[in-house]
Amino acid sequence: MRDAETLDIAELLTRVPSGDEGAFATLYRQTGPHLYGVALRITRDRSSAEDVVQDVLTKLWSGAARFEAGRGSPLGWLLTMARNRALDLIARRGRDAPLPEEFDELPDPAEDALSALAGREDASRLHACLAVLTDDQRRAILVAFFEGATHEEAAEKLETPLGTVKSWVRRGLLKLKGCLGS
Amino acid sequence: MSALDRETLTVLAGEYVLGTLRGRARQEFETLCEMDPEIAAARTAWEEHFAPLLVLSPPVPPPETLWAHLHDALGFEVISDRSSSDRGLVEEDVPYTDDLPATAEIIHLRRSLGRWRVTSVMMSMAVAAGLVSLVLVRPDLLRAPTPAPVQVAEAPPAKAEPAPLRPMLVAVMLNEQQDPWCVIREGAPDGKLTLTLLHPLPDDGQDRELWIVGDDSVPKSLGIIGPAGLSIDPAVETAPGRLMAVSREPKGGSPTGTPTGPIFATGKLVKVMDL
Numbered sequence: 422m423r424d425a426e427t428l429d430i431a432e433l434l435t436r437v438p439s440g441d442e443g444a445f446a447t448l449y450r451q452t453g454p455h456l457y458g459v460a461l462r463i464t465r466d467r468s469s470a471e472d473v474v475q476d477v478l479t480k481l482w483s484g485a486a487r488f489e490a491g492r493g494s495p496l497g498w499l500l501t502m503a504r505n506r507a508l509d510l511i512a513r514r515g516r517d518a519p520l521p522e523e524f525d526e527l528p529d530p531a532e533d534a535l536s537a538l539a540g541r542e543d544a545s546r547l548h549a550c551l552a553v554l555t556d557d558q559r560r561a562i563l564v565a566f567f568e569g570a571t572h573e574e575a576a577e578k579l580e581t582p583l584g585t586v587k588s589w590v591r592r593g594l595l596k597l598k599g600c601l602g603s
Numbered sequence: 604m605s606a607l608d609r610e611t612l613t614v615l616a617g618e619y620v621l622g623t624l625r626g627r628a629r630q631e632f633e634t635l636c637e638m639d640p641e642i643a644a645a646r647t648a649w650e651e652h653f654a655p656l657l658v659l660s661p662p663v664p665p666p667e668t669l670w671a672h673l674h675d676a677l678g679f680e681v682i683s684d685r686s687s688s689d690r691g692l693v694e695e696d697v698p699y700t701d702d703l704p705a706t707a708e709i710i711h712l713r714r715s716l717g718r719w720r721v722t723s724v725m726m727s728m729a730v731a732a733g734l735v736s737l738v739l740v741r742p743d744l745l746r747a748p749t750p751a752p753v754q755v756a757e758a759p760p761a762k763a764e765p766a767p768l769r770p771m772l773v774a775v776m777l778n779e780q781q782d783p784w785c786v787i788r789e790g791a792p793d794g795k796l797t798l799t800l801l802h803p804l805p806d807d808g809q810d811r812e813l814w815i816v817g818d819d820s821v822p823k824s825l826g827i828i829g830p831a832g833l834s835i836d837p838a839v840e841t842a843p844g845r846l847m848a849v850s851r852e853p854k855g856g857s858p859t860g861t862p863t864g865p866i867f868a869t870g871k872l873v874k875v876m877d878l
């Protein structure tokens with residue numbers, strides 16, 4: 422199931438830059454909600470999140486961004502682009518809003534990442550290495566990652582002094598890298 | 604060897620990818636990535652390590668308007684019905700292949716454009732991606748020198764509101780080797796259509812002329828490209844999806860009003876938001 426889906430997105434990604442509107446529409450249907458979800462969680466602004474999705478898909482259509490086989494999951498690659506764009510955007514525009522209500526009923530990925538990764542073959546190493554971190558280190562890193570939180574925002578969310586959170590992130594990253602290898 | 608020790612590099616790249624690196628530090632890290640492949644590789648490695656997590660982020664249905672905006676921005680001609688079946692969801696509508704007037708010049712242009720569509724699949728996109736980013740992030744770097752302003756603004760400046768998104772059209776024009784040869788942008792901030800050369804004009808005693816292919820499939824001249832590029836008021840109908848081409852012409856430009864020489868570079872306009 423997972424493999425079929427992955428193959429499908431990879432194939433769509435190769436068809437889109439050559440001007441295949443049908444492939445583009447299918448890709449949008451399959452990945453639009455994922456892209457929008459990632460962008461909205463970081464920007465916390467619907468209009469900005471739309472801009473991010475539009476930017477990513479425009480780059481694909483124009484051929485300015487291109488998936489290379491060997492870069493892992495095609496969906497992961499697409500979402501990384503969206504996340505980067507969303508981070509650029511809040512770096513420039515700032516962000517001063519709570520998480521939008523769309524997320525009220527949804528699980529917090531920072532909370533269930535470990536169990537959610539457990540069954541995924543493509544993420545077994547990341548799963549094993551995240552499990553090596555202390556609970557605090559892992560949580561600090563995941564909150565920063567999913568929400569695009571600054572140290573200050575993470576400290577607030579984790580109700581922990583800033584210096585402690587910075588140290589969790591730093592030590593967590595080093596331990597994670599040591600486990601993941603280069 | 605990177606300018607940073609391994610531990611610093613690991614943490615800095617990791618914090619960049621997490622997003623905890625902000626402000627000037629973020630910008631400086633990006634500059635470092637451009638200068639030092641080892642630093643860029645450390646960033647990519649973290650992105651790839653973390654990518655599986657992103658797939659876990661719960662999907663949220665985007666607003667219906669987003670699809671319409673995309674359609675508009677990319678110049679699709681047929682609005683699809685999203686409830687229709689999977690393949691062939693959007694009717695294939697590829698202009699510039701079958702319905703052009705049969706003059707030799709246009710056939711030549713068409714053939715070149717057709718080849719462009721195919722070979723663009725294989726072109727080195729890292730360069731073009733960088734260019735598009737550059738156009739988006741630092742449009743000032745690509746702005747051609749413009750003549751001293753002579754007109755007085757007709758309308759008073761709008762009152763200072765939060766800067767709105769400024770739509771603009773961008774085309775990265777590739778030459779036969781699929782290298783970006785120039786960049787065209789139209790729209791914000793001055794409304795002009797500006798061509799910026801990325802390579803010097805060839806010194807072969809001939810001119811390079813810029814064309815846009817209109818709805819009627821007929822190329823219209825936008826002018827001769829000078830050593831500083833080109834900056835004009837876009838009196839022509841520009842739109843997302845339009846093809847642009849640069850042809851090689853005798854001194855003074857095409858004598859016939861349509862391209863007479865071989866196509867030198869081509870590109871397609873896409874609408875982007877100047878975020």
